[in-house]
Amino acid sequence: MPSSSSPSKRPEVSVLDAAEAARVVAREIAELVRSKAARGERTVLGLATGKTPMGVYRELLRLHREQGLSFARVTTFNLDEFVGLRPDDPRSFRAWMRRELFDHVDLDPAHAHVPDGSGSPTTLDRECERYRERIRAAGGLDLQLLGIGKNGHIAFNEPGSSRDSRMRVVELAPTTRASLAAEFGALERVPIHGLTLGVADVLAARAIRLLAFGEGKRAILERALQAPIGPDVPATFLREHADVRWIADAAAAGHSR
Numbered sequence: 001m002p003s004s005s006s007p008s009k010r011p012e013v014s015v016l017d018a019a020e021a022a023r024v025v026a027r028e029i030a031e032l033v034r035s036k037a038a039r040g041e042r043t044v045l046g047l048a049t050g051k052t053p054m055g056v057y058r059e060l061l062r063l064h065r066e067q068g069l070s071f072a073r074v075t076t077f078n079l080d081e082f083v084g085l086r087p088d089d090p091r092s093f094r095a096w097m098r099r100e101l102f103d104h105v106d107l108d109p110a111h112a113h114v115p116d117g118s119g120s121p122t123t124l125d126r127e128c129e130r131y132r133e134r135i136r137a138a139g140g141l142d143l144q145l146l147g148i149g150k151n152g153h154i155a156f157n158e159p160g161s162s163r164d165s166r167m168r169v170v171e172l173a174p175t176t177r178a179s180l181a182a183e184f185g186a187l188e189r190v191p192i193h194g195l196t197l198g199v200a201d202v203l204a205a206r207a208i209r210l211l212a213f214g215e216g217k218r219a220i221l222e223r224a225l226q227a228p229i230g231p232d233v234p235a236t237f238l239r240e241h242a243d244v245r246w247i248a249d250a251a252a253a254g255h256s257r
């Protein structure tokens with residue numbers, strides 16, 4: 001397990017505005033993809049949905065269009081999905097990924113993985129096993145893109161999730177459901193459960209880039225960086241990873257301009 005030399009030390013944060021952060025992360029992804037492709041290897045990316053990574057996807061689309069960045073040798077695995085939505089439901093994370101990225105680049109749909117949350121509880125356990133097996137077979141995640149929930153969740157690992165949690169069905173926290181109410185039209189329509197990679201699955205990625213933008217993420221970012229490492233704030237576990245980069249804009253980092 002990768003472990004930093006002193007996880008209790010407050011990690012450094014790269015303070016960049018959202019557009020610059022998107023360019024920096026997209027450039028890193030593009031360099032990784034190009035250097036691995038030059039060696040005939042595929043790059044395995046862990047992807048997130050939500051507002052935070054949108055700029056990175058937009059920048060990747062630009063690099064694809066204007067600089068010929070090819071996704072032909074890329075495999076992607078999304079972090080999570082809602083339980084009870086079919087993959088073609090426009091509110092699913094798969095549909096969101098198609099709109100934001102998949103449909104606009106030369107990524108083979110067979111290599112663009114999003115958990116399928118449409119099954120019953122027993123088939124969903126099998127889906128979790130299958131999904132983790134696919135990540136293993138692909139050689140593991142080279143780089144995981146992450147956002148952070150206002151309650152400190154990473155993926156759908158809500159507070160209470162342990163360091164060794166694996167992919168599973170989880171109940172979404174009330175604050176997580178509330179933050180999704182607008183997209184679903186009403187709080188009651190937001191799914192109650194999600195399917196998520198576990199904390200241990202996320203930490204198994206070789207590199208992690210966590211992004212946080214806006215005043216609304218300031219308090220939780222501070223806790224993720226400072227609070228004791230543990231399940232109360234699942235994002236604190238990232239401090240145990242040897243190659244994590246924390247990137248935040250001035251508002252989230254608590255810097256005045």
Ligand code: F6R
Nearest residue numbers: 048049050051052147148149155
């Ligand atoms: C999404 C995900 C979530 C989000 C988090 C922040 O795939 O796993 O953990 O990263 O809820 O969401 P935004 O970016 O919308 O603030």
